[in-house]
Amino acid sequence: MVLAIGIGAVNVPAGDVWTVLVHHATGRGAVDDIALDQIVWQFRTPRVVLAAVVGAGLAVAGAVLQTLVSNPLADPTVLGFSHGASLGAVLVITLGGAGLGGLGVSGAAFAGALLAGLLVFALGQRRGRLAPTRLVLAGVAVGYVLLSATSFVQLRATPTELRGVMFWMLGSVSGARWSQLPAVTAVVAIGTALLASFGRRLNALLAGDESATSLGVDVHRTRAVLLVVAALLTGTVIAVAGGIGFVGLMIPHLVRLALGADHRRLLPLSALLGAVYLVLVDLLSRTVDRPNELPLGILTALLGAPFFLWLLRRNKGLDAA
Template sequence: MNLHHEPASTRKSRHAATTTALFVGLWVALIVALIASAGTGQLAIPPDQVVGSLLHRIGIDWLPLPSHPAGDQTLWAIRFPRVAMAALVGAALAVSGLLMQAIFGNPLAEPSVIGISSGAAVGAGLCIVFGISIFGEWTIAVFAFAAGLAATLLVYAMSRSEGKTEVVTLVLTGIAVNAVAGAGIALLTFLGDTQSREQIVFWQLGSMAGSRWSQVLIVAPVVAIGLIVAWLVARKLDLLSLGERNARHLGVNVELLRVGVIVLVALLVGVAVAFVGIIAFVGLVIPHLMRMILGPAHLPLVTASALGGALLLTLADLGARTIVPMSDLPIGMLTSLVGGPFFFWLLRRTRKRSGGWG
């Protein structure tokens, strides 16, 4: 009798140990990466002084303040907002990717693949070129969200057939939407003045440069709301993964869940894209790696994806500032260099498993 029970219990305890180890590892790696990133740049600040500066702000004088006269000012005015933005945007994009894969039931769904990022970029481009500022500081974020949502709903509507979301149609519709959005961005670049053009080009490449606390304070609450909602719907996403019919029998309003999650993803990606530009593949790579380690349950996946996304983008931003001395590489270029080959491998793997696309 014990022989039958032991493998299941052993498997369970091994899975629990793996989950704990992953979370601890991600937290530690993220904290180390954030401190290292904040201390790296033209003015190098040792890790103990970076932490000392943070602690000093909350009234704890354990560690030394930066020894350079401009050190503290550099950290708080430039480095900390940039590092915070990288972590927040990474978490937003990774959780967006996870949610999209869950609602489309498709491992290839990802904000940039299905056109939401480029749609959001068109919305932001309109604000930049025509100087629209209806909503003040929030204007670009609102326009990016609206255009990203429109693009996603279009792709969703086009890829549905007989109650199912078709993989090939989803990817192809995404390509079409990206192409149209690309043409829109090109037109806006043509219409804009020199400053607008520079801003739009910076947008398409993606960069954390120039992140300010005022922007971080807009992104942070949106990401927090996104994570809370993702945790709340995790159980329903687990049921949805059993198939639409089964999910309906178990009391899930599938269409409402889908549309709600699409709006949430558009909000997360829109606000991320609004301030740092298009950063591809974070939402594809991270949820997959986490799913390989943790399995299909969405509650731990949401947390792991948020931490993994924050870690990946913090490291990518650190790379963007240090790979080429005295210059700032586009961060979207770095994530695409990692994500492109991963996407290709994923396509081949999915194809082998399902025995062709059908």
């Protein structure tokens, strides 16, 4: 992390980074160089922390959603959350916040993700119970509707607005500020802890709905709670970081391939790996084309997919799963 904070448009030696961090964390030592302090503490550190938090949130949400709907392809995008967030964000970027009750881009994205989540939740029921296949199909359908709405709004946008929309949709943590971190971190930490506390019940869900019921799990309530928490979690991180794809899909599968599917290990390790991965991706995004920055969404898939495919080829057991 110290390294990730040090490298960027301006490189800062690790030792100096450490001095600044220790100074702010403990009040000890002194930082003479104001520019250095500015770069390290005001820009880089919140950015790296946010990347870690967002990566963790997306990965945990993805892992839970995959089990929840018994579908290895599930992630916040497939279930429509991301498309809801996009529509909210694009509306504010093009029309301004006034039309949406003064919401900022983040607020609108959060509201969009939650509304999409509620819609999928409502449509994914059959006889009052959430049905996995129905949830996925509802998610995909709702996602497409939201996507067309987003495209329609984009058509009417000016080139400048379009660039903003593009950048938002591909995701970035460059806008990280200390002021927003506590709330986002709290939501991700509490959400992750809550989801992890369902580890045993999530394992039981792998055995099938009927079997899980016979193991004493209230399947309907478990699925409802998990869906709501996962939607809140993704809504929050997408709101601050934009539509970063592939992390929620890939990271949980990587952990499963390496260490198995037991959720009591899977969820904490997905959070950890998701955090590390997004910190690294963010680091690359601001170094490959210095001093320009690439959106995160481009790199998460560009780097992740080939590695993921290589791992799939090596692993024979997955086809049967």
